[in-house]
Amino acid sequence: MRYKITLAYDGTNFAGFQRQPHMRTIESELTRVVNKMAKNPDPAIVIYGSGRTDAGVHALAQVVHFDMPFNLTADNMRRGLNSMLPMDMEVLKVEIVSQDFHARYDVSGKRYLYRMDLGEFRNPFKRNYTGHWKFPTDVEKINQAAKDLIGEHDFSSFVASGSSARTHYRTIYEAGCRLDKANNELVFEFYGNGFLYNQVRIMVGVLVEIGSGTRPVDDIQRLYRLNDRRAARRTVPASGLYLKHVYYEGDDPKHPTKLPKRQR
Amino acid sequence: MRYKITLAYDGTNFAGFQRQPHMRTIESELTRVVNKMAKNPDPAIVIYGSGRTDAGVHALAQVVHFDMPFNLTADNMRRGLNSMLPMDMEVLKVEIVSQDFHARYDVSGKRYLYRMDLGEFRNPFKRNYTGHWKFPTDVEKINQAAKDLIGEHDFSSFVASGSSARTHYRTIYEAGCRLDKANNELVFEFYGNGFLYNQVRIMVGVLVEIGSGTRPVDDIQRLYRLNDRRAARRTVPASGLYLKHVYYEGDDPKHPTKLPKRQR
Structure with a gap:
């Protein structure tokens, strides 16, 4: 099941969107939470963002997608993510999308x-x-x-x-x-x-x-x-x-x- | 010379107003900066606040007073403090007051x-x-x-x-x-x-x-x-x-x- 996620974040305490070793980033927080929800599958679930934001840059509505190995309703996915994400990130909307959708390529x-x-x-x-x-x-x-x-x-x-x-x-x-x-x-x-x-x-x-x-x-x-x-x-x-x-x-x-x- | 200081602070990253060992507080930041400006006199200059605020509580206009061993104009004092204080504190107003004034007792x-x-x-x-x-x-x-x-x-x-x-x-x-x-x-x-x-x-x-x-x-x-x-x-x-x-x-x-x- 492919999920399109619209989320807000306060970029103050992030080293930007993109994953970097030993740094707190949007991508790494999302990757951690989504993989934990899916009980750490191998290979791990990958997060695709619409594009990067730099350290300190905020998002009122950033978009990412990922594939889950099981089905959750959009509403349960939103609740689940928000219960596990830190307070400076908030999922605003979850949509179940076709496998054709790509958060970056379709912008x-x-x-x-x-x-x-x-x-x-x-x-x-x-x-x-x-x-x-x-x-x-x-x-x-x-x-x-x-x-x-x-x-x-x-x-x-x-x-x-x-x-x-x-x-x-x-x-x-x-x-x-x-x-x-x-x-x-x-x-x-x-x-x-x-x-x-x-x-x-x-x-x-x-x-x-x-x-x-x-x-x-x-x-x-x-x-x-x-x-x-x-x-x-x-x-x-x-x-x-x-x-x-x-x-x-x-x-x-x-x-x-x-x-x-x-x-x- | 006694100075009455009106300052704003974002309380998010402070352990409150009152000085505590090894903690970042409003009082300790002010004490450090004021004593540095006065070249660390002995005894040290003491900061008197209008009262405490708890950890995470903000101030749009907190008031403190202290005595400086030398004279600076109010404007130079404001500039000097702001150039040395961290970004989450800002001195809004400096007034030179009589030795009778007390930031706490006169509230x-x-x-x-x-x-x-x-x-x-x-x-x-x-x-x-x-x-x-x-x-x-x-x-x-x-x-x-x-x-x-x-x-x-x-x-x-x-x-x-x-x-x-x-x-x-x-x-x-x-x-x-x-x-x-x-x-x-x-x-x-x-x-x-x-x-x-x-x-x-x-x-x-x-x-x-x-x-x-x-x-x-x-x-x-x-x-x-x-x-x-x-x-x-x-x-x-x-x-x-x-x-x-x-x-x-x-x-x-x-x-x-x-x-x-x-x-x-």
Whole structure:
């Protein structure tokens, strides 16, 4: 039986999604719990995620799949996982899916959120949940510049070294920013067919600098032309980044898959 | 020079306010930093807090005082402390006060907040910042019952064992609850001349049970008559409790001190 799991996690105390020896990761916690539920079968059950998140990055709705050697109702699977998972992970939804479904290969898009605290001082309650930007910022300028992100572009100036992607072309469907006055935060949101390593954190770094006037409002076009990672400079902290939604083929008829499977 | 310090802290990773050997506490972090700033004088500088908070309890505005053997402007003191304190503590305000001022003895009142998450499932982002109550709750019933808390009462049924207070009489000026729909939380607020050990967490436990119908709405009057700690049962988790404000003589002319100095 193949299970599709939608889960939230507070990334603060994880060394990211991907399994690493001697490190607490999302993948290793899930692998441990699922194999324990199945009484440690040999070979062990493998967890497939929609993609990695870095250390400190949060998920409001990450998606993984795995195969169980026996049948449980979706509801009992959710209850079982939640009773055994640590408190900083929570399974939100369990679906029984066909053997064709693959949490990574079938992704058609992802949506990310970035929360940037604007407080004059660092806020001890927000340190793990936001980035911090203390310069006056013009949200309209940010949204004007963000329009240049929309569409298919070569994002070579917006990828961290260490990326193994074979192409840096990605398509962004939505990119914008709003001021959350109640929390004194900028909230950025990006929806695209896929994102490169650190791409969202680099885009937010460029956008806040545009918003504060240290870059011209058309600087994103210059960065496309430069094709040089160093030009974008700043990578904002992982703590403000949230994976908000993973789209699968058919989820959003307006934006069917455009990326070759290996590149998602 | 005597300094009055108002500070916020995320209590998650502290073993409470009070100094304890080999434990990370608010008092020990402050003591370390202040003595380092003063180049470790002998005798060491002592920190006086307005009162303790338990492990996991947060402060939006705790108050302490200490004496420095030299003079710094309030602004430089704030900057200096914040540059040396850990990220889960933040000095919000520094005031230079007379040698008469005492952070504990001069307290005239305290205000506490309690955040109770109402989500069906535990939320991994809220586990350290709220309590959790998953039963249907009537806020009007809670507010009706909370009126019985207002005034001077013997709170013996609302104090945890281990209290060393000489009297259990306290006066509550304000007690109430509102539904924060955006966050799906009950937010309780209490203002009084002083609170006993665990009193707020026990009062909230009684109030949510009243709100969910497992206690009658006039149960607080019965608890006053019983004078028995065991009758109140539940102590809600420390994670939802925030020290919101400490009042000193003169801060609130409507409510001057009523408690003998030793009992605050």
